[in-house]
Amino acid sequence: MNILLKRSCVFLIIAAWSVCCDVVPCHGAGFGIFTQGADALGQANAVTAHTDGPSAVFFNPALLVELPGTQIELGTTAVFPSRDFIGTNGQASDNEDTAYFPSTFYFTHQFNERLSAGLGVYNPFGLGTIWDSDWQGRFIATKSRITTYNINPTVACRISPRIAIGAGLDILVLDAKLKNRIDLSDIGQPEIGQEFAGDGEGVGFNVGLLIDITDRLTFGAGYRSEIKVDIDGKAKFDIPGNAGALTYILFPATSGQSSIRLPEQITAGLAWKIGPDWVMEAGLRWEGWSSFQQLKIKLDQPVGGKTANVSLRNWHDTWAYNVGTKYHINSRVAVMAGYLYGQNPVPGSTFEPAIPDSDTHLFTLGTEIAFNRFNLALAYGFQYQEDRKKRTNQYDSIANGTYENHLHLVAISMNCAF
Numbered sequence: 576m577n578i579l580l581k582r583s584c585v586f587l588i589i590a591a592w593s594v595c596c597d598v599v600p601c602h603g604a605g606f607g608i609f610t611q612g613a614d615a616l617g618q619a620n621a622v623t624a625h626t627d628g629p630s631a632v633f634f635n636p637a638l639l640v641e642l643p644g645t646q647i648e649l650g651t652t653a654v655f656p657s658r659d660f661i662g663t664n665g666q667a668s669d670n671e672d673t674a675y676f677p678s679t680f681y682f683t684h685q686f687n688e689r690l691s692a693g694l695g696v697y698n699p700f701g702l703g704t705i706w707d708s709d710w711q712g713r714f715i716a717t718k719s720r721i722t723t724y725n726i727n728p729t730v731a732c733r734i735s736p737r738i739a740i741g742a743g744l745d746i747l748v749l750d751a752k753l754k755n756r757i758d759l760s761d762i763g764q765p766e767i768g769q770e771f772a773g774d775g776e777g778v779g780f781n782v783g784l785l786i787d788i789t790d791r792l793t794f795g796a797g798y799r800s801e802i803k804v805d806i807d808g809k810a811k812f813d814i815p816g817n818a819g820a821l822t823y824i825l826f827p828a829t830s831g832q833s834s835i836r837l838p839e840q841i842t843a844g845l846a847w848k849i850g851p852d853w854v855m856e857a858g859l860r861w862e863g864w865s866s867f868q869q870l871k872i873k874l875d876q877p878v879g880g881k882t883a884n885v886s887l888r889n890w891h892d893t894w895a896y897n898v899g900t901k902y903h904i905n906s907r908v909a910v911m912a913g914y915l916y917g918q919n920p921v922p923g924s925t926f927e928p929a930i931p932d933s934d935t936h937l938f939t940l941g942t943e944i945a946f947n948r949f950n951l952a953l954a955y956g957f958q959y960q961e962d963r964k965k966r967t968n969q970y971d972s973i974a975n976g977t978y979e980n981h982l983h984l985v986a987i988s989m990n991c992a993f
Contacts, residue, residue, distance in 0.1 A: 610652040610654070610677050610984060610986060611630050611633040611634065611679055611697055612628065612630035612633075612648065612650050612679055612681070612952070612986070612988045613650055613652075613941060613943075613952035613953055613954040613986035613987055613988035614627060614628050614630065614901075614911070614941065614943060614952040614954070614988060614990075615630050615634065616652065616939055616941065616954040616956055616984065616986045617899075617901070617911030617912070617913065617939055617940060617941020617942070617943075617952065617953075617954035617986075618856070618899025618900065618901055618911045618912070618913040618939070618941070619897045619898065619899045619913025619914055619915040619937055619938075619939045619956075620634070620858075620897055620899070620913070620915060621844060621856040621857065621858045621897045621898055621899030621900075621913055621915075622634050622635075622844070622856065622899065623635045623795040623796065623797055623842045623843060623844030623856070623858050624785070624793045624794055624795030624844040624845055624846035624856055624858070625638070625641075625793060625795070625844075625846040625848075625854055625856060626638040626641060626642070627901075627943075627950075628642070628646065628648055628681070628950070628952075628988070628990050629642065629646050629647070629648040629681035629682065629683040629693060629695075629990065630648060630650075630679065630681055630695075630988075631683075631693070632681050632683065632693040632694065632695035632727055632729050632743070633679075633681075633695055633697060633727070634797060634842065635741065635783040635784075635785065635795045635796070635797040635842070636693065636729040636730070636731050636741025636742060636743050636781065636782070636783040636797070637731050637739040637740050637741035637783035637784050637785035637795065637797075638731070638739075638741070638783065638785055638795065639683050639685075639691040639692070639693050639729065639730075639731035639741060640685070640688075640689070640690075640691050640731045640732070640733045640739045640741075640785070641739075641785075642683050642685060642691065643685055643992070644684075644685060644992055644993055645682075645683070645684045645685070645992070645993040646681075646682070646683045646684075646990060646991065646992045646993070647680075647681070647682050647990070647991050647993075648679070648680070648681040648682075648988055648989065648990040648991075649678075649679070649680055649988065649989050650678065650679045650952075650986065650987060650988030650989070651676050651677070651678040651679070651986070651987060652676065652677055652678075652984055652985065652986040652987075653674050653675075653676055653984070653985045653986075654674060654675040654676070654677065654982055654983075654984055655674050655982065655983040655984075655985075656675070656980070656981075656982050657980070657981050657982070657983075658704065658931060658978065658979070658980045659978070659979040659980075660706075660710070660711075660712070660928070660974070660976055660977070660978055660979075661976050661977045661979075662711050662974070662975065662976035663975045663976050666711060668706060668707055668710040668711065668712075669707075677697070677698040678697075678698070679695070679696070679697040679698075679988070680694075680695065680696045680697070681693065681694070681695045681696075681697075682694045682695075688733065689732060689733045690730070690731070690732055690733075691730070691731045691732075692728075692729065692730045692731070693728070693729045693730075693731070693743075694726075694727065694728050694729070695725070695726075695727040695729070695743075696724060696725070696726055696727070697724070697725055697727070698722075698723055698724065698725070699723065699725045699745075699747070699837075700723060700837065704716065704718070704719045704928070704929060704931070705717070705718050705719075705720075706718070706928065708756065710974075711973065711974050711976070712927075712928040712973055712974030713755060713756040714755065714756055714757065714758050714973055715755060715927050715928055715929060715970055715973055715974055716753070716754075716755050716927070716928050716929035717754045717755050717756060718752075718753060718754040718755075719753045719754075719929050720751070720752055720753070721749065721750070721751040721752075721753070722749065722750045722751070723747060723748065723749040723750075724747075724748055724749075725745055725746065725747050726745075726746040726747075726748075727743050727744065727745055727746070727781070728743055728744055729741055729742065729743030729744075729781070730742060730743070731783070736787075737786060737787040737788075738784075738785070738786055738787075739784075739785040740782070740783065740784055740785075741782065741783040741784075741785075742780065742781070742782045742783070743780065743781045743782075744778070744779075744780055745778065745779040745780060745781060745799065745800070745802060746776070746778055747776060747777045747778070747779070747802050747804065747837070748774075748775075748776045749774055749775055749776065749804065750772075750773075750774045751771070751772065751773050751774070751808070752770065752771070752772045753770070753771045753929075754768065754769065754770050754771075755768075755769050756768055756769070757769055757812075757826070759818075759822060762821065762822075763819075764818050764819055764821070764822050765815050765817060765818055767812050767813060767814045767815065767818065767822065767826065768812065768813030769810060769811075769812050769813070769826075770810070770811050770812075770813070771808055771809070771810050772808060772809055773806050773807060773808025773809070773831075774806070774807065774808070775804045775805050775806040775807060776804065776805070777802040777803050777804040777805070777837070778802065779799065779800040779801060779802035779837075780799075780800050781797065781798060781799045781800070782797070782798050783795070783796065783797045783798075784796045784797075790848075791847060791848040791849075792845070792846070792847055792848075793845070793846045793848075794843075794844070794845055794846075795843070795844050795845075795846070796841070796842065796843040796844075797840075797841070797842045797843075798839070798840070798841050798842075799839060799840040799841075800839055801836045801837060801838060801839045801863070801866060802836065802837040803834060803835070803836050803837075804834065804835050804836075804837065805832070805834045806832065806833045806834060806835070807830070807831075807832055808830065808831050808832075809828065809829070809830050809831070810828065810829055810830075810831060810874075810878070811828040812826040812827075812828065814826065825878070825879055825880070826878060826879075827876050827877075827878075829874050829875050829876035829878060830874075830875040830876075831872055831873060831874045831875065832872070832873050833870065833871065833872040833873065835867070835870065836866045836867070838862045838863040838864045838866055838867070839862075839863045839866075840860065840861065840862050840863070841860070841861045842858060842859070842860045842861075843858060843859055844856050844857065844858030844859075845857055845858070852902060852903035852904075853900070853901070853902045853903070854900065854901050855898070855899070855900040856898070856899055856900075857896075857897070857898045858896070858897050858898075859894060859895065859896050859897070860894070860895040860896075860897075860917075861892065861893070861894055862892065862893050862895075862920070863892050864890040864891060864892055864893055864920035865890060865891050865892045865920075867888045867890040867920075868887070868888060868889055868890070869885055869886060869887050869888055869889075870885070870886050870888060871883065871885045871886075872886075886969070887924075887925065887969065888925050889922055889924060889925055890920040890921060890922070890925070891920050891922065892920070893917065893918040893919065893920045894917075894918055895915060895916065895917035895918065895935075896915070896916050896917075897913060897914065897915035897916070897937075898913060898914055899911065899912065899913030899914075899939075900912055900913065901943075906945065907944060907945045907946075908942065908943070908944055908945075909942065909943040910940075910941070910942050910943075911939070911940065911941035911942065911943070911954065912939065912940050912941070913937075913938075913939045914936075914937065914938055914939070915935070915936075915937040915939075916934070916935065916936055916937075917934065917935040917937070918934055919932040919933050919934050919935070920932070923964075923965075923966060923968060924968045924969060925968065925969060926963065926965050926968060927965070927970050927974070928965070928974050928978070931963060931978040931980060932960075932963070933960045933961045933962065933963040933978070933980065934960070934961045935958055935959070935960050935961075936958070936959045936960075936961075937956055937957070937958045937959075938956065938957050938959075939954060939955065939956040939957075940954065940955050940956075941953060941954030941955070941986075942954075948991055948992050948993070949989065949990065949991050949992075950989070950990040950992075951987070951988075951989055951990075952986075952987070952988045952989075952990070953986070953987055954984075954985075954986040954987075955983075955984065955985055955986075956982075956983075956984035956986075957981070957982075957983060957984075958981060958982040958983075958984065959981050960980040960981060960982075962977055962978065962979050963977070963978045963980075964976070964977050964978070965978065
């Protein structure tokens with residue numbers, strides 16, 4: 576019965592944590608989403624110490640004092656993931672994901688030279704995987720689709736000619752649906768399907784700092800707090816007609832509750848204005864994934880004979896490093912390029928296919944075209960994730976093998992200034 580309980584609760588545990596994600600991981604540790612505008616993507620997100628647009632709401636709210644008038648930015652990123660699995664027995668499986676479209680809305684307004692405000696609506700975290708219903712890891716995950724939105728009002732103030740600060744509120748809402756299969760061969764029963772649907776919300780805050788060290792050298796930093804998310808969900812089971820009565824007793828449809836903490840984040844960057852038309856920035860990002868050491872889920876009805884289970888995660892903190900540049904060819908056209916390297920937080924002991932994370936390399940290019948009051952930004956990114964091997968761990972030997980991942984990202988943003 577302990578083995579049965581373990582397999583039946585694995586999915587609920589993954590779901591309770593994954594439910595705070597959205598879409599698909601994009602150059603963030605774990606399942607962070609950092610595709611927050613085409614201009615930023617074109618520079619590999621090295622935009623903490625300088626900006627040309629309202630996406631500063633996300634990267635560093637203190638930068639809002641640099642944006643004149645009223646500006647609105649709308650954007651989306653087409654994310655094309657590719658995941659391949661080669662089992663230790665040589666059997667291969669492909670992830671069936673289609674394109675995902677994390678999107679952004681930003682609004683900023685400058686009241687005077689010292690005070691500005693802004694609003695952002697975007698996807699801060701992400702997860703999206705679809706594996707074949709009969710693949711080797713189906714008892715851990717087959718489909719993981721989650722949607723989250725962060726509503727982020729901000730204000731910024733220039734407290735001296737060379738120093739500005741900003742602050743905002745993060746209001747996170749989410750919805751999720753995840754599926755897997757359960758192996759009941761231990762009790763002589765056929766496989767059954769399991770589906771989890773849940774939602775929750777949480778509140779946090781973010782702050783930013785901008786220092787003009789010289790006329791050409793600028794330092795920027797941002798901080799995002801942890802966000803506690805309380806999750807309410809329901810699990811239901813697809814039980815075939817040839818299953819015995821015991822299966823229906825062990826796996827009733829039930830509600831469940833859990834809570835998790837999304838990690839705090841710190842970003843910093845140093846921007847150098849090489850000339851009036853050319854800027855380059857180098858930066859870093861720290862994410863406190865070590866807050867995710869375990870997860871406890873409570874079930875309103877017994878599943879596998881128990882109403883609660885604790886799963887160890889033991890994730891660790893991560894660092895990412897990036898460099899980006901933007902050059903204005905003339906008054907209308909600019910070009911961008913960048914590179915980012917990011918660590919992953921998932922140790923081998925808890926690695927699993929719903930979040931097959933690994934260290935990341937992101938290469939980006941972009942362009943921006945000005946049309947009077949409008950700016951159109953386009954960017955492309957190729958995200959290569961280093962191969963990752965799953966060995967026997969807390970999920971036993973299920974889905975042991977090599978995971979190969981990469982992403983293509985195509986972003987577009989339109990900025991209108993009034």
